[in-house]
Amino acid sequence: xxxxxxxxxxxxxxxxxxxxxxxxxxxxxxxxxxxxxxxxxxxxxxxxxxxxxxxxxxxxxxxxxxxxxxxxxxxxxxxxxxxxxxxxxxxxxxxxxxxxxxxxxxxxxxxxx
Amino acid sequence: xxxxxxxxxxxxxxxxxxxxxxxxxxxxxxxxxxxxxxxxxxxxxxxxxxxxxxxxxxxxxxxxxxxxxxxxxxxxxxxxxxxxxxxxxxxxxxxxxxxxxxxxxxxxxxxxxxx
Numbered sequence: 001x002x003x004x005x006x007x008x009x010x011x012x013x014x015x016x017x018x019x020x021x022x023x024x025x026x027x028x029x030x031x032x033x034x035x036x037x038x039x040x041x042x043x044x045x046x047x048x049x050x051x052x053x054x055x056x057x058x059x060x061x062x063x064x065x066x067x068x069x070x071x072x073x074x075x076x077x078x079x080x081x082x083x084x085x086x087x088x089x090x091x092x093x094x095x096x097x098x099x100x101x102x103x104x105x106x107x108x109x110x111x112x113x
Numbered sequence: 114x115x116x117x118x119x120x121x122x123x124x125x126x127x128x129x130x131x132x133x134x135x136x137x138x139x140x141x142x143x144x145x146x147x148x149x150x151x152x153x154x155x156x157x158x159x160x161x162x163x164x165x166x167x168x169x170x171x172x173x174x175x176x177x178x179x180x181x182x183x184x185x186x187x188x189x190x191x192x193x194x195x196x197x198x199x200x201x202x203x204x205x206x207x208x209x210x211x212x213x214x215x216x217x218x219x220x221x222x223x224x225x226x227x228x
Contacts, residue, residue, distance in 0.1 A: 034216055043117070043203055043219035090156070094216075100169060101146075101205075101217055103156040 002027045004091050004104035012110040013081050021076040021107050023091030032094040033074040034101070035065055039087045047089075050074065061085070086111045116140045119204050119220035126194065127228055134189040134223045136204030145187040146217065147179060148203040156203070162187060163209060194227045201225075 003026045013019055025031055032051050036044040048059025055067040065076045074091060091104040117138045126132050138145065147159040161169035162181040176198075178190040187204055201224050205217040 036219075041201075041222075041224065043119075043221045044205075044217075046216050046218070049216050092217075100158060100161060102158075105155045 002031070002093050002102050004093050004102055006089075006091055006104040006107050008107045009105070010108045010110065012112060014112045015083050016080050019076075019078045019081045019085070019109070021089050021091075021109070023074045023076065023104060024072050025074065025091070025093045026072065027093055030069075033065075033067060034092040034094065035059065035063070035074070035076050036090045036092060036103075037061075037087050038090065038106075044090060047076070081109075081111055083111045083113065085109060116218045117204055117206055117220035119202075119223050121223060122221060123224045123226075125226045125228060126191070128194060128196070130194075131190070131192040133191065134202055134204075134225075136187040136189075136220055138185055138187075138204075138206040138218070140206055140208075140218060142206035142208045142218070143184050144207045144209050145181060145184070146205040146207075147187065147189050148205065150201040150203055150222070152200075160189075191225075194225075196227050199225055199227045 005024045007022050034049045035047040037047050038044045047063050048057050050057050050067045058064050063078050067074050088106045088108050090106045092101045094101045120135045144163045146161050149157045158171050159173045160179040165181050176193050180188040201222045203222045204220040207217045208215045
């Protein structure tokens with residue numbers, strides 16, 4: 001069965017510092033991978049996605065993620081964090097058919113001024 | 114109109130009440146989903162509709178009853194709920210084409226409190 005793990009429940013970084021959020025997945029074939037962000041009381045907003053091709057994908061708000069098949073990872077990065085990036089971040093994997101997305105448990109990001 | 118709209122945004126209901134959550138998507142998608150998000154728990158997929166047909170029901174209790182009258186609208190009918198059903202209920206939609214997956218677009222959610 002497919003699954004997603006996000007090892008870090010909560011991360012705190014200073015504004016302006018770099019960020020890396022970890023995501024590992026288990027999937028029987030080449031996965032479709034996603035990162036979503038959720039602000040308190042809101043729905044999930046897509047940051048970026050990987051379907052195929054270049055393993056380094058760019059997203060909105062200055063985020064990027066790199067797909068590493070050998071490590072079954074899809075880590076999210078940002079070179080310089082802004083206070084507005086404080087939120088919950090979810091990694092997800094999708095299937096080719098069935099449209100059922102499996103989400104990781106989320107990583108809560110706090111940003112210090 | 115935003116892509117996926119959920120109403121109401123907040124709902125407080127007693128355990129004997131009957132209420133419905135509504136979701137509408139303006140993206141022309143053909144698949145819609147209900148998710149439950151509880152505190153300190155991963156997102157739980159509840160129901161999936163593809164071309165108005167229910168394709169998945171993840172062992173959801175019968176006190177939750179989905180309805181998908183067309184590919185743009187999705188309802189979640191609630192009756193005799195329990196306090197542990199209090200959560201954020203999220204609706205999402207995506208497009209299925211030739212078996213290819215696309216990203217899901219989410220609504221803002223309905224915060225449900227059962228008293």
